[in-house]
Amino acid sequence: MSRAFRFRSRETFIFVCGLVLAATAYTGAQDNARTVAAGVYTDAQAERGALTYEASCSGCHRADLGGGTGPALTDRRFARDFAGKDLKTLFTKISTTMPRNAAGSLSEPVYLDIVAHILKENGFPAGQSELTADGLDGIQVVAGKPKPPPPVGDFSYVEVVGCLTAGPQNTWMLTRASEPVVAFLASPVAASSAPAPPAEIAAAKRLGTETFHLLDAMAYAPETHKGQKMAVRGLLIKLADEQRMTISSFDMVAASCSE
Ligand code: HEC
Numbered sequence: 276m277s278r279a280f281r282f283r284s285r286e287t288f289i290f291v292c293g294l295v296l297a298a299t300a301y302t303g304a305q306d307n308a309r310t311v312a313a314g315v316y317t318d319a320q321a322e323r324g325a326l327t328y329e330a331s332c333s334g335c336h337r338a339d340l341g342g343g344t345g346p347a348l349t350d351r352r353f354a355r356d357f358a359g360k361d362l363k364t365l366f367t368k369i370s371t372t373m374p375r376n377a378a379g380s381l382s383e384p385v386y387l388d389i390v391a392h393i394l395k396e397n398g399f400p401a402g403q404s405e406l407t408a409d410g411l412d413g414i415q416v417v418a419g420k421p422k423p424p425p426p427v428g429d430f431s432y433v434e435v436v437g438c439l440t441a442g443p444q445n446t447w448m449l450t451r452a453s454e455p456v457v458a459f460l461a462s463p464v465a466a467s468s469a470p471a472p473p474a475e476i477a478a479a480k481r482l483g484t485e486t487f488h489l490l491d492a493m494a495y496a497p498e499t500h501k502g503q504k505m506a507v508r509g510l511l512i513k514l515a516d517e518q519r520m521t522i523s524s525f526d527m528v529a530a531s532c533s534e
Pocket residue numbers: 328331332333334335336344345346347348352353356368369372373374375376389
């Protein structure tokens with residue numbers, strides 16, 4: 276009885292020792308943990324990386340890293356495949372398998388520059404010293420921040436919804452229109468996986484207080500859509516006294532413009 280008790284307590288003792296050791300190791304690791312959010316590359320490095328990325332990677336992963344024939348290198352996909360791992364995992368993936376049509380064809384410093392560019396595009400800040408090959412396995416990848424949408428400017432490709440109204444001298448206007456939002460030209464990949472037509476997405480959009488003079492509306496049988504709620508995509512042209520839009524898509528959202 277008492278032997279059995281002693282045995283058990285020794286087991287407990289060993290177990291507690293184990294816990295203490297594990298806890299020490301754990302806090303040790305926490306102290307050294309450095310993540311990609313800690314400024315692990317420089318701006319100059321990311322700028323060099325952007326140039327090589329453009330030349331060697333953007334053809335498949337797109338200039339904005341949004342993904343084309345190759346997967347997106349940002350947002351959820353980036354987090355799913357790389358968050359929680361060390362930066363060496365990402366580096367090794369790229370330096371041994373990419374560009375996919377010429378794996379390993381770039382030099383180590385060039386691959387490091389590209390990693391810096393990818394980190395920057397995922398919203399991680401630059402720091403004081405360059406990313407080096409030695410440091411890679413001590414840096415942990417965490418999920419990035421999505422980039423804010425680009426500001427709407429002159430000649431942006433935008434989408435608005437509004438009421439089609441006849442203007443003076445055979446012109447056509449979109450009145451009570453929504454604020455313009457940047458619309459992205461669908462890539463072939465995105466188009467095949469996104470079946471919702473623009474009109475369906477736009478149906479949910481609210482009218483606003485903007486007015487747009489539509490250029491070349493005559494080509495879209497405007498008489499038949501007079502007074503209807505329309506979704507329009509095209510280039511925005513801002514003049515001192517009015518906003519104009521070219522038309523690249525013109526879809527009816529609702530047969531009347533009351534909301
Ligand atoms: C010819 C097309 C092509 C080129 C060029 C290319 N890639 Fe890729 N890339 C792919 C494809 C396809 C995949 C998915 C299959 C795979 O993981 O190997 C991929 C996967 C990746 C992945 C893994 C993404 C993930 O979430 O699993 C990374 C990172 C990557 N590429 C980075 C790059 C970089 C950096 C370059 C330029 C140096 C580059 N790629 C050039 C086609 C390409």
